[in-house]
Amino acid sequence: MSRNEPGPVSDPRRIRALAHPVRLALLEVLVLAGPLTATQAGERIGESPTTCSFHLRQLAKYGFVEEAGAGPGRNRPWRVVSLGLTATDVGGGAESAIALQALEGLLVDRWMGRIQHWMRTRHSYPREWQDAAGITQSLLYVTPDELREVLAELMPLLMRHAERFRDRAQRPAGALPVEVVAFAYPLAPHPEV
16 A cells, blocks of 8 residues: 555544544644644644643554654654555454444534535635635435445545645646545445345
8 A cells, every 4th residue: 555545544543543533633734734743633623732642643553654753852744554544344344333333423423514614614715715615515326336436436536636745846837635525325225025
């Protein structure tokens, strides 16, 4: 797995390691502004350096972050290992299913909070950002295999500019971090249910 490609996570311990609000906030801030020390990350997410240090070590234990070289004194900057992530309970049993449900619940709450914040504040952005951002919805009649294909085709498109998170020199003037969230789920119950 390259540093920018998402790797599947099905181990219930790894999924549970992510299912914590502080850990999700740390991953997000490291993607947006990393590498950061626990103190720097704490200032950005409103947590103490001690709390951030503990959660960064937990994320490192499960392979989501790593030390980004030695800093001055006791400062240890951290960075994310991969910019994308796919979590699944396939093959993980009931324990993975429970962990995944907790993680997905936290993620959806965070995403909905951010889209609601955008909707409240979009008029404070320049007109070009107001025109470029949006909400779109599609309805497809597909089989499970076709749905997997659709999602697999989206990933390379969404990761096309991923290096800009690591290499600030590749960011064009006026670029901002933009979140794209895609949900894919059946609308009707399965006919055998």
